[in-house]
Amino acid sequence: MQKEYTVTVYTEDRIGITNRITIIFTRRGINITSLTTAETEIPGVYKFIITVMSTREKLDKVVGQIERLIEIHRAFVHEEDEVVYQELALYKISTKSLHTGDIERLIRENNARILTITADYFVIEKTGHQQELTDFIKKLEPYGLIEYSKSGRVAIVKWSRRFHEHLKELQAQEAENGL
Amino acid sequence: MQQKDVLPMKPEIADKQLTAKPVITGSEAVIRALVEEGVDTIFGYPGGAIMPIYDALYDFQDQVRHILVRHEQAATHAAQGYARSSGRVGVAFATSGPGATNLVTGLADAYMDSTPMVCITGQVAAALLGTDAFQETDVIGITMPITKWNIQVTRPEDIPGAMAKAFYIARSGRPGPVLVDITKNAQFGEFEYEYKKCEYIRSYRPVPELSQDAVSAAAALINAAKKPFLLVGHGVLLSGAEKELIALAEKAQIPMGSTLLGLSAVPVDHPLYVGLLGMHGNYGPNILTGEADVVIAVGMRFDDRVTGDVASYVPNAKVIHIEIDAAEIHKIIKADVPVHADAKDALAALLQEVTPAEHNAWLAEFRAAHDKEYEKVQHAELYPQQGELKMAEVIRLISEKTQGEAVLVTDVGQHQMVASRYYRFKNPNTNITSGGMGTMGFSLPAAMGAKTGTPEKEVVAIIGDGCFQMTLQELATIHQSQIGVKIVILNNNFLGMVRQWQQLFFDKRYSSTEMVNPDFVQVAKGFYIPGKKVTAREDISAAIDEMLAHQGAYLLEVVVEKEDNVFPMVPAGAPISAIRLE
Numbered sequence: 109m110q111k112e113y114t115v116t117v118y119t120e121d122r123i124g125i126t127n128r129i130t131i132i133f134t135r136r137g138i139n140i141t142s143l144t145t146a147e148t149e150i151p152g153v154y155k156f157i158i159t160v161m162s163t164r165e166k167l168d169k170v171v172g173q174i175e176r177l178i179e180i181h182r183a184f185v186h187e188e189d190e191v192v193y194q195e196l197a198l199y200k201i202s203t204k205s206l207h208t209g210d211i212e213r214l215i216r217e218n219n220a221r222i223l224t225i226t227a228d229y230f231v232i233e234k235t236g237h238q239q240e241l242t243d244f245i246k247k248l249e250p251y252g253l254i255e256y257s258k259s260g261r262v263a264i265v266k267w268s269r270r271f272h273e274h275l276k277e278l279q280a281q282e283a284e285n286g287l
Numbered sequence: 288m289q290q291k292d293v294l295p296m297k298p299e300i301a302d303k304q305l306t307a308k309p310v311i312t313g314s315e316a317v318i319r320a321l322v323e324e325g326v327d328t329i330f331g332y333p334g335g336a337i338m339p340i341y342d343a344l345y346d347f348q349d350q351v352r353h354i355l356v357r358h359e360q361a362a363t364h365a366a367q368g369y370a371r372s373s374g375r376v377g378v379a380f381a382t383s384g385p386g387a388t389n390l391v392t393g394l395a396d397a398y399m400d401s402t403p404m405v406c407i408t409g410q411v412a413a414a415l416l417g418t419d420a421f422q423e424t425d426v427i428g429i430t431m432p433i434t435k436w437n438i439q440v441t442r443p444e445d446i447p448g449a450m451a452k453a454f455y456i457a458r459s460g461r462p463g464p465v466l467v468d469i470t471k472n473a474q475f476g477e478f479e480y481e482y483k484k485c486e487y488i489r490s491y492r493p494v495p496e497l498s499q500d501a502v503s504a505a506a507a508l509i510n511a512a513k514k515p516f517l518l519v520g521h522g523v524l525l526s527g528a529e530k531e532l533i534a535l536a537e538k539a540q541i542p543m544g545s546t547l548l549g550l551s552a553v554p555v556d557h558p559l560y561v562g563l564l565g566m567h568g569n570y571g572p573n574i575l576t577g578e579a580d581v582v583i584a585v586g587m588r589f590d591d592r593v594t595g596d597v598a599s600y601v602p603n604a605k606v607i608h609i610e611i612d613a614a615e616i617h618k619i620i621k622a623d624v625p626v627h628a629d630a631k632d633a634l635a636a637l638l639q640e641v642t643p644a645e646h647n648a649w650l651a652e653f654r655a656a657h658d659k660e661y662e663k664v665q666h667a668e669l670y671p672q673q674g675e676l677k678m679a680e681v682i683r684l685i686s687e688k689t690q691g692e693a694v695l696v697t698d699v700g701q702h703q704m705v706a707s708r709y710y711r712f713k714n715p716n717t718n719i720t721s722g723g724m725g726t727m728g729f730s731l732p733a734a735m736g737a738k739t740g741t742p743e744k745e746v747v748a749i750i751g752d753g754c755f756q757m758t759l760q761e762l763a764t765i766h767q768s769q770i771g772v773k774i775v776i777l778n779n780n781f782l783g784m785v786r787q788w789q790q791l792f793f794d795k796r797y798s799s800t801e802m803v804n805p806d807f808v809q810v811a812k813g814f815y816i817p818g819k820k821v822t823a824r825e826d827i828s829a830a831i832d833e834m835l836a837h838q839g840a841y842l843l844e845v846v847v848e849k850e851d852n853v854f855p856m857v858p859a860g861a862p863i864s865a866i867r868l869e
Contacts, residue, residue, distance in 0.1 A: 119490070120489075120490050123439075124427065124428075124431070127428065127431060128431055131431060131432050135432070168617070169614070169617075169618055172613055172614035172616075172617075172618070173614045175613065175614065176612065176613070176614045178435070178436045178456055178488060178490065178491045179490050179491075180490055181489075181490045278489050281489075
């Protein structure tokens with residue numbers, strides 16, 4: 109059955125690694141719905157967090173083929189309930205709407221915050237899950253939404269694979285081997 | 288492997304050498320790295336962006352032989368043939384742009400068939416990258432999905448590291464092709480050269496640790512099996528596990544069937560060898576896969592040509608899958624006992640835990656199936672008394688006259704299936720064919736490579752008339768480099784396999800499959816290669832003798848039955864139990 113999955117991939121820092129990973133999804137006709145990447149706590153090791161709509165069976169094979177790439181440390185598929193995750197959205201609103209009474213209540217009730225205010229517009233930031241962030245668009249619509257921008261997913265896996273320790277061990281090994 | 292440990296220093300470099308590290312150009316570093324890696328042969332074609340490397344090669348001609356091919360695709364297939372026959376990494380050179388794009392088919396072929404190969408391409412200067420410069424192409428992007436690894440080098444000092452990694456990756460674990468793209472400025476630039484072989488990459492585990500639990504679980508299944516069946520794949524050859532495999536089969540009396548690329552791992556005359564698996568394989572191993580209660584798949588990937596309809600494959604069997612590449616395990620067939628390991632390690636461990644057994648009734652089923660196939664198909668194919676020549680009888684004669692000891696390089700199509708079915712392989716790594724990709728035009732250049740890699744062996748290319756015309760320009764290379772390959776064209780003036788399908792599945796609508804061919808013997812003559820054309824049964828034996836007795840390259844064209852079909856056959860997508868004998 110198709111549903112949303114989070115795929116995490118730990119990689120070396122290398123030009124083109126994103127392409128290497130995404131073509132494996134492309135080959136099987138899987139659409140990537142969001143992709144976040146940043147360096148991990150270990151210098152030179154990157155973590156990709158990818159969300160896709162697919163089946164578990166397909167993704168288990170995709171992850172195997174990703175792990176086969178030389179510069180990939182590990183790759184995992186996670187069900188919705190296996191990860192704690194957050195997404196971040198920014199909303200640009202016309203400053204004129206500040207004068208209408210409800211905006212303050214809206215920001216309070218939705219745990220949003222104002223990042224900046226100029227004469228023409230102000231920017232609201234909100235974190236949450238996709239649905240909450242898009243629901244908030246609807247609530248802001250009456251105030252004159254000018255622009256909306258949302259990040260990909262940032263996720264922490266509930267069950268620990270101790271990847272951090274694994275990497276530390278690799279580093280120690282390398283130091284030992286003088287590599 | 289030849290190892291040349293002392294490198295002569297170019298005089299102008301010796302002058303510069305005040306420290307232990309010589310200052311040399313990136314180009315020279317490329318060649319020195321090849322020498323360090325034990326490379327004795329390069330197949331390639333020069334061009335603008337790789338000229339500095341060719342210039343450096345000029346000084347190393349006594350250490351590295353360069354074979355000038357006539358098309359870059361042929362360089363890759365030759366490197367593949369070299370690698371498959373010798374077990375060493377094959378090397379190909381090409382320039383940027385069209386030179387690089389011409390490598391694509393060979394890279395994809397080598398990737399599918401796990402062939403260790405390093406391709407080196409020249410590239411425009413780093414400053415021009417991305418500007419659509421003359422003969423610039425994004426070869427890294429193009430070859431990303433068809434190489435095990437690739438890298439672009441833009442600085443001379445990065446060349447030794449990239450080369451060392453390239454060879455390590457190409458040959459370790461599940462082997463595969465690697466491409467190193469080197470910009471012209473990196474080739475020209477000078478730096479302090481130092482070479483260190485690569486033996487470790489922190490994100491890469493080429494050889495998995497063998498799980499003793501998996502071995503025990505596999506042994507328990509085998510020990511309890513009534514109808515065990517070994518599927519022998521290319522991995523057996525790649526890991527050099529032939530002895531362990533045969534010892535295991537003999538100890539527990541397990542019949543062995545082979546995939547197309549697994550051929551030659553087990554001598555065809557071994558009493559437990561039961562034949563070729565798959566679409567045009569033998570009747571017994573296909574039909575009895577469905578009856579087996581334990582299937583031990585070694586170094587193979589359950590290609591659709593082997594499984595037929597996956598849903599009805601191995602309905603009665605527990606599957607033990609011994610495989611070095613984790614991504615292949617459970618990819619097509621769910622393994623009951625996955626053994627993620629090198630085949631040699633796994634089989635050696637398994638041999639310790641498997642108990643001696645007899646499976647006489649089971650083996651008798653294979654003999655009965657063989658007899659049925661022999662009677663219905665093989666006898667008439669191998670020993671026809673009248674009518675036009677048949678491919679199978681030609682292969683039988685070549686097999687007899689070479690005593691099964693030739694390196695057989697086949698192309699793609701009917702002749703390939705017939706050769707794979709009827710050549711009686713005796714020694715490992717003597718079957719070279721394009722399996723996964725099915726690349727027409729593979730065999731002529733691959734045979735050149737095989738003969739170069741193992742000159743002591745008789746190398747016979749079996750080629751269809753269609754395939755031959757895809758890479759026949761390599762006759763020039765064969766002549767120039769004096770490569771003594773025997774070339775047998777089985778000519779039916781048709782794209783035979785496509786025609787067979789048209790006959791069976793498209794109501795004999797022979798759309799674009801008939802060929803009006805040139806005079807192949809005259810063509811060969813134009814390339815200074817002697818040859819002969821045979822059309823009559825009474826002439827074929829003597830003609831093969833003449834070919835084999837000839838010193839150097841020789842082309843034998845055999846005109847065979849125009850509308851012959853290869854049977855048995857499993858229709859595409861059908862269960863393998865639906866195998867047809869006629």
